[in-house]
Amino acid sequence: MRQAATITKNFVVLVVGRASEMVTHFVLAIFLARYLGATDYGVFTTIFSFIFFGGLLANFGLGPVIVRAVSRSKEDVDYIYSNALTMMTVFSIVAWAVAIIATLMVDYEPRIVRLIALACSTILLHGMRQSSASIIRAFERMEITTGLNLLFSVGQTVIAIGLLIAGYGLEAQVVLAIAASFLWTFALLVVVGRYFARFRFNIDIKFCFRLFTDGLPIALIQAMGLITQRIDIIMLSFMTGVTSVGLYGVAFRFLRVIRIFQGSLSGTLLPNMAARFARSVEATKRTYETALRVSILFALPTAVVIGAGSDVIVGRMFGQEYLNGGSAVALRILVWAFCLNVISGPVGTFVIACDVNIFQFAPYAASIAVLNIVLNSFLIPRYDFYGASVSTVICSAANLIIKIYWVNRLLADWKVVLRILVRPTGAAGLMALVMYWLRGMGLAVTLPVGLATYLAVLVGSGELTRKDIGRIRSVGSELGNRAKELILMD
Numbered sequence: 001m002r003q004a005a006t007i008t009k010n011f012v013v014l015v016v017g018r019a020s021e022m023v024t025h026f027v028l029a030i031f032l033a034r035y036l037g038a039t040d041y042g043v044f045t046t047i048f049s050f051i052f053f054g055g056l057l058a059n060f061g062l063g064p065v066i067v068r069a070v071s072r073s074k075e076d077v078d079y080i081y082s083n084a085l086t087m088m089t090v091f092s093i094v095a096w097a098v099a100i101i102a103t104l105m106v107d108y109e110p111r112i113v114r115l116i117a118l119a120c121s122t123i124l125l126h127g128m129r130q131s132s133a134s135i136i137r138a139f140e141r142m143e144i145t146t147g148l149n150l151l152f153s154v155g156q157t158v159i160a161i162g163l164l165i166a167g168y169g170l171e172a173q174v175v176l177a178i179a180a181s182f183l184w185t186f187a188l189l190v191v192v193g194r195y196f197a198r199f200r201f202n203i204d205i206k207f208c209f210r211l212f213t214d215g216l217p218i219a220l221i222q223a224m225g226l227i228t229q230r231i232d233i234i235m236l237s238f239m240t241g242v243t244s245v246g247l248y249g250v251a252f253r254f255l256r257v258i259r260i261f262q263g264s265l266s267g268t269l270l271p272n273m274a275a276r277f278a279r280s281v282e283a284t285k286r287t288y289e290t291a292l293r294v295s296i297l298f299a300l301p302t303a304v305v306i307g308a309g310s311d312v313i314v315g316r317m318f319g320q321e322y323l324n325g326g327s328a329v330a331l332r333i334l335v336w337a338f339c340l341n342v343i344s345g346p347v348g349t350f351v352i353a354c355d356v357n358i359f360q361f362a363p364y365a366a367s368i369a370v371l372n373i374v375l376n377s378f379l380i381p382r383y384d385f386y387g388a389s390v391s392t393v394i395c396s397a398a399n400l401i402i403k404i405y406w407v408n409r410l411l412a413d414w415k416v417v418l419r420i421l422v423r424p425t426g427a428a429g430l431m432a433l434v435m436y437w438l439r440g441m442g443l444a445v446t447l448p449v450g451l452a453t454y455l456a457v458l459v460g461s462g463e464l465t466r467k468d469i470g471r472i473r474s475v476g477s478e479l480g481n482r483a484k485e486l487i488l489m490d
Contacts, residue, residue: 020150022257024157029253032173033246033318035164038325042246043112044170045253046237047119049230050099056226057095058126061218062088063134065211070138081135081197083208088127096123106238119174122181129181132188135196148187156180217362224365228372228395232388235376240384248385250318251331255338258302292343293420297463299342300428301454306335308435308450309443326386333389340396343421344403364402368395427457 033041066084070077099120103113136145156176163172193199233252236245306313310331315323322328372395379387404417435450458464 021153024150024153026254026257028157028160029250029257030317031161031164033250033322036170038246038321039243040170040246041249042237042242042244043115044173045233045245045249046112046242047116047174049233049237050103050116051119051122052226052230053102054095054099054120054123055126055130056219056222057098058088058092058123059130059219059222060088060091060212061215061220061222062091062211063130064218065214066131066134067138069211070135074139077135077138077197078200079202079204079207081131081192082200082202083204084134084211085128085131085199086203087208087211088131090127092124092127095126096120099123106234108238112242115170115174119177122178125181125185129185129188132185132192135192136188139196144191145188148184148191152180152184152187220362221365224362224369227369228392228399231369231373232376232380232385232392235373235380236385236388239380244385247322247325247327248330248388250314250322250327251334251389254313254317254331255306255334258306259338259342289416289420292417295342296421296424297458299339300424301431301451302342303335303339304428304432304435304450304454305447306338307332308432308439308446310335312443326384330385330389333386334392337389337392337396340393340400343417344396344400361406368398368402371395371398423458423461423463427454427461427463430454430457 032044036044062084066080069080073080100117103116103120106113108116133145136142160173160176163176233245233249236248310328311323314328314331318327372391375391375394376388379391381387383390431450431454434453435446438446438449455464
């Protein structure tokens with residue numbers, strides 16, 4: 001019961017905190033899209049795609065490794081932190097240099113090159129920030145990282161909107177992002193040093209090498225995943241131009257914000273699964289199946305609602321320029337990639353927690369990355385960002401199929417995903433039919449009727465029981481209490 005309470009508490013904290021971040025990031029995205037226009041918003045999206053790639057190299061897969069190591073041996077936290085922080089700082093310097101070289105190799109106009117090079121300075125701090133955050137997560141104190149993230153997110157958003165209203169453009173946003181990154185990193189270092197771990201100049205080369213070898217397969221798989229998720233933006237930027245990136249970027253950004261649910265669930269489960277696996281494989285399996293069920297129940301109706309309301313979402317939030325430019329169509333396509341990714345999410349967490357040799361996954365992850373590059377190379381020149389959207393959905397489907405295959409290998413039960421998927425899929429399908437039939441009555445009618453249909457089918461089929469509904473009410477109550485606490489803290 002204590003483990004279940006810990007998972008629930010951390011999940012609620014992460015959902016409340018990240019939902020608050022989601023709102024602030026989404027509000028900022030709306031202002032950026034409207035004030036900068038599709039072209040400069042495309043430049044903004046391209047800049048931060050380069051930072052994401054650099055951040056991946058700086059992290060080098062060590063975040064989950066640190067969480068796992070500290071979760072199992074908290075008495076060695078100073079030793080683990082000192083070595084991990086040193087390694088990730090070195091990786092950050094290398095990643096910064098690689099990002100600068102890559103920027104110079106791409107045929108962008110000089111202004112874009114200068115802005116990317118300036119923004120990439122944040123990569124230098126990535127290792128310090130991620131290693132410190134991993135220590136806090138390992139102690140399952142998600143409220144600390146959530147509070148800090150929320151503080152800096154809200155502060156940066158308020159200042160960014162003020163700059164836009166005052167007439168300052170893209171350059172000011174880049175400088176603000178750099179300043180926020182420095183302050184955020186400093187705050188995490190102070191918190192970890194005071195409450196969790198002390199950095200000591202006692203570097204163990206053998207232990208660092210072990211961290212390196214443990215992190216390498218995770219880094220490779222993360223790299224392949226990031227290529228699958230972000231290479232379309234880079235390819236669009238030099239194949240069709242940054243305006244296409246801007247039109248595609250609003251749909252991409254909207255779904256990235258919505259995926260906060262998946263990130264919260266994964267961040268909650270990893271330290272708990274890692275600690276439980278050493279004691280009970282069966283208990284870890286049950287936690288995984290529960291997480292998968294929750295992901296499916298969330299992803300399917302969300303995809304239906306977003307698909308039905310894509311014109312309203314894009315037109316009212318981002319403006320007529322994006323609606324006329326085709327962003328709503330991209331959103332209708334990309335939402336199914338979002339759905340597939342959320343459903344497949346818990347498998348990766350389960351694998352990392354179970355100490356499986358992750359190198360076995362590398363060929364599959366590489367094949368999906370290569371497939372994405374090939375599809376984008378063929379589809380983007382012909383169909384612009386619609387082609388990039390289709391490529392993303394195909395690769396997400398391939399990723400889900402591979403993960404179902406690995407579930408069979410790890411759990412000797414290939415039917416587990418399909419068994420959990422059947423009834424929610426039928427309920428979501430009926431929900432979509434009802435909303436399509438009522439489409440002329442507007443979202444104010446179709447949305448509540450559609451959701452009521454979905455819930456009625458789940459209850460009627462036995463997928464949702466009274467016990468489940470009681471848990472949902474309990475979590476809802478906890479969400480409300482945590483939200484009040486965060487508001488009072490602010």
